Amino acid sequence: MCGISGLLGAEAGSNLANIIKPMCDRLALRGPDDAGIWTDDDSGIALGHRRLAVVDLSPAGHQPMVSATGRYVIVFNGEIYNHLNLRRELEKEGAQASWRGHSDTETLLAAFEAWGVEKTLKTSTGMFAIALWDRSEKVLTLARDRLGEKPLYYGWQHGTLLFASELKAIKAYSGFSAEVNREALPLLLRHNCIPAPYSIYKGINKLPPGTFLQVSTVDARDQDHCANEKGRVKAYWSLTDVVGAGLMDPFEGSDADAVSALDGVLRNAINQQMAADVPLGAFLSGGVDSSTVVALMQAQSMRAIQSFSIGFDEEGSNEAEHAKEVARHLGTNHTELYVTSEDALGVIPSLPTLYDEPFSDSSQIPTFLVAQMARQHVTVSLSGDAGDELFGGYNRYVLTNELWGKLSRTPMGIRRLLAHSIRVLSPTAWERLLGPLQHLIPNALKLSNVGDKLHKGAAIMTAGSTTELYRRVTSHWNEPENVVVGAGEPMTVLTDPQLQLPTDSFVHRMMLLDMLSYLPDDILCKVDRAAMGVSLETRMPLLDPGVIDFAWRLPFHMKIRDGQGKWILREVLYQYVPKKIIERPKMGFAVPIGSWLRGPLRDWAESLLDESRLEQEGYFHAEPIRQKFEEHLSGRRNWETHLWDVLMFQAWLEKERAA
Numbered sequence: 001m002c003g004i005s006g007l008l009g010a011e012a013g014s015n016l017a018n019i020i021k022p023m024c025d026r027l028a029l030r031g032p033d034d035a036g037i038w039t040d041d042d043s044g045i046a047l048g049h050r051r052l053a054v055v056d057l058s059p060a061g062h063q064p065m066v067s068a069t070g071r072y073v074i075v076f077n078g079e080i081y082n083h084l085n086l087r088r089e090l091e092k093e094g095a096q097a098s099w100r101g102h103s104d105t106e107t108l109l110a111a112f113e114a115w116g117v118e119k120t121l122k123t124s125t126g127m128f129a130i131a132l133w134d135r136s137e138k139v140l141t142l143a144r145d146r147l148g149e150k151p152l153y154y155g156w157q158h159g160t161l162l163f164a165s166e167l168k169a170i171k172a173y174s175g176f177s178a179e180v181n182r183e184a185l186p187l188l189l190r191h192n193c194i195p196a197p198y199s200i201y202k203g204i205n206k207l208p209p210g211t212f213l214q215v216s217t218v219d220a221r222d223q224d225h226c227a228n229e230k231g232r233v234k235a236y237w238s239l240t241d242v243v244g245a246g247l248m249d250p251f252e253g254s255d256a257d258a259v260s261a262l263d264g265v266l267r268n269a270i271n272q273q274m275a276a277d278v279p280l281g282a283f284l285s286g287g288v289d290s291s292t293v294v295a296l297m298q299a300q301s302m303r304a305i306q307s308f309s310i311g312f313d314e315e316g317s318n319e320a321e322h323a324k325e326v327a328r329h330l331g332t333n334h335t336e337l338y339v340t341s342e343d344a345l346g347v348i349p350s351l352p353t354l355y356d357e358p359f360s361d362s363s364q365i366p367t368f369l370v371a372q373m374a375r376q377h378v379t380v381s382l383s384g385d386a387g388d389e390l391f392g393g394y395n396r397y398v399l400t401n402e403l404w405g406k407l408s409r410t411p412m413g414i415r416r417l418l419a420h421s422i423r424v425l426s427p428t429a430w431e432r433l434l435g436p437l438q439h440l441i442p443n444a445l446k447l448s449n450v451g452d453k454l455h456k457g458a459a460i461m462t463a464g465s466t467t468e469l470y471r472r473v474t475s476h477w478n479e480p481e482n483v484v485v486g487a488g489e490p491m492t493v494l495t496d497p498q499l500q501l502p503t504d505s506f507v508h509r510m511m512l513l514d515m516l517s518y519l520p521d522d523i524l525c526k527v528d529r530a531a532m533g534v535s536l537e538t539r540m541p542l543l544d545p546g547v548i549d550f551a552w553r554l555p556f557h558m559k560i561r562d563g564q565g566k567w568i569l570r571e572v573l574y575q576y577v578p579k580k581i582i583e584r585p586k587m588g589f590a591v592p593i594g595s596w597l598r599g600p601l602r603d604w605a606e607s608l609l610d611e612s613r614l615e616q617e618g619y620f621h622a623e624p625i626r627q628k629f630e631e632h633l634s635g636r637r638n639w640e641t642h643l644w645d646v647l648m649f650q651a652w653l654e655k656e657r658a659a
Helices: 016-025 083-092 104-115 117-123 167-171 184-191 225-232 239-248 255-273 288-299 320-330 341-345 348-355 364-375 387-391 395-407 412-424 427-440 450-460 466-473 506-532 545-551 567-573 593-598 602-608 611-617 622-634 640-658
Strands: 002-008 034-040 045-051 072-080 126-134 139-144 153-157 160-164 204-206 211-216 233-235 280-283 306-312 333-339 380-382 537-539
Touching (some): 002 016, 002 072, 002 167, 016 167, 045 072, 072 104, 083 104, 104 117, 104 126, 117 139, 117 211, 153 167, 184 506, 184 640, 239 506, 255 288, 255 545, 255 567, 280 288, 280 364, 288 320, 288 380, 288 387, 288 567, 306 320, 306 364, 320 333, 333 364, 341 364, 348 364, 348 506, 348 640, 387 506, 387 567, 395 450, 395 466, 395 506, 427 450, 450 466, 466 506, 506 537, 593 602, 593 622, 593 640, 622 640
Parallel strands (some): 280 380, 306 333
Antiparallel strands (some): 002 045, 034 045, 072 126, 126 139, 139 211, 153 204
16 A cells, blocks of 8 residues: 655656655655655656555565566556466466566566556456556556545646645645635535545546546647546446446345355455455454454454454444454454544544545544554554445435335325425424334334434435435535535536446445445545555455455345345354344444534634635635524534535635645
8 A cells, every 4th residue: 555646748857856756755644664756857757656565565565666678667556456366377478487576566567568558457456546657658557446445636737747646745746736626616515525537626636446547748748638638538447337247147046045155255355355464454343344344354364353443432423332242252353442522523633634625524533543543553454345335235225215116106295295394393303202212113224313314304305306316315415506606516427417327226226326426435535545644554355346246246135125235245244243243223433523513613613614704715605504504503403414514625725725
């Protein structure tokens, strides 16, 4: 795991080493173990690398690395889990007779030489952001892994192509124009993140997952090239193709066959991702996904796996006791840390620097804290992320599917009346009214924050289509362009009219859309920045291509059954952990932002949301924001997610202007 940076198209006579060094240095936390720079003044290219040594700790793993023939130079962030298999294939073909070390970087270079760019990317299983310079053809290739586990930003400034793992490295380029991209703000308010290909800076993009971009020296120096770059971004892998192929070739075995097959696929993926030359462990929340990963890690290890969880004293925000019970049953070497509200609040000032752009998924706070704690013991930690998207785990999949079945048969006038009836009572009032009835509801169907969810349900009751329903379910601000000054909402993968989705049900459509956007733009971004902020490598075995392929072959009833998601994943887990330990209401990884905004964060929020300040800065209309803030403070509504979206931009802007 590392950080990469670079530029192409610098003018002749530029001191490239001096230019790239500060960009590289900004990524020190991504790679604290080593640093390297490679330049070619004649071609106007510079590559920078910061290394977190995980595989091949020797100097043979140093980057930038030059290929055996000298044709290619690479900087690479990530891990190629099947690189030993690729080595054997290369050796069989006679493409590589000897190796300098045992790093996956060297394997990649040999594969690029033997097979070319596209075949190498297609055959490489892993997480990665790659910059590859072809010294013969004078072409730079930028590539990103299939689902977007590793970040890669790029863009043109004054005729020079800049790229890096994080925006802070690009911003270190002398003369960088840090103009705010206003069109990113409606996206932030809707999604609580800025989805690819956009970034907070005008002219700087995120390379979409599963794609690569090739630019020559001539292209990079073309002042008008920026307008033509979209056509050069090429996909080497397509999730929609995988989904379509899976639905055309469904798994036809019995339930027992499917559980056994998934167990085998997961074991293989986890076994590959347990390879490391440094201490390794896993996050354990006690939920289905992380418990399955840890269970299969422990089943394949002769020693106790190191597992990590954090707990909060706040009611409804603590899963540490459940994680401890799972760890005790599996026999892991478990470490837990109970953090106070002061610990969590202490993270907030660092968020703008950690994420480089506004990012408002508040679970970023506990994610950082658990990563910080794990880093004291290990260098690599496996995670259970992506289980919900692959196996139908989110409550909204079950509830929305059932809701739409009823809504579509109900006249719009009646729906509007029902929605109004729900809004008559505040979420807090609904909590008081329904709280005494919670003990009558089965654990699998219980919901936390039921009042807020009822109000969310009221907001989607008037949706006219499944597309509109999904958009409302997954949005914070439903009409964010009415809040942002001078900006419309640009098209994303979720609103692209040309996107063809080969799905067979509404729920499968939601799962696919989540994997295309919510997973890479929110979940994977959150984990990557939080972990790399403490120099911890994270790995996600549920994103192995074999797991994804198998999951999309499974029929719907093997994912959601009897009103409960992740049926098949639970069945795998029950082979290792008793059902009674696992089954409980889904809690998520939440912190009580809502109550903090009424308490210890109130003065901070009041300052950032001051009406005159908002008007003077000119990015947001003050009135709708202030209205929500006042309603939140009064307790009539819980607008924590909406307010956190704005606050994270305001905090970022304050940091930006102070820099």
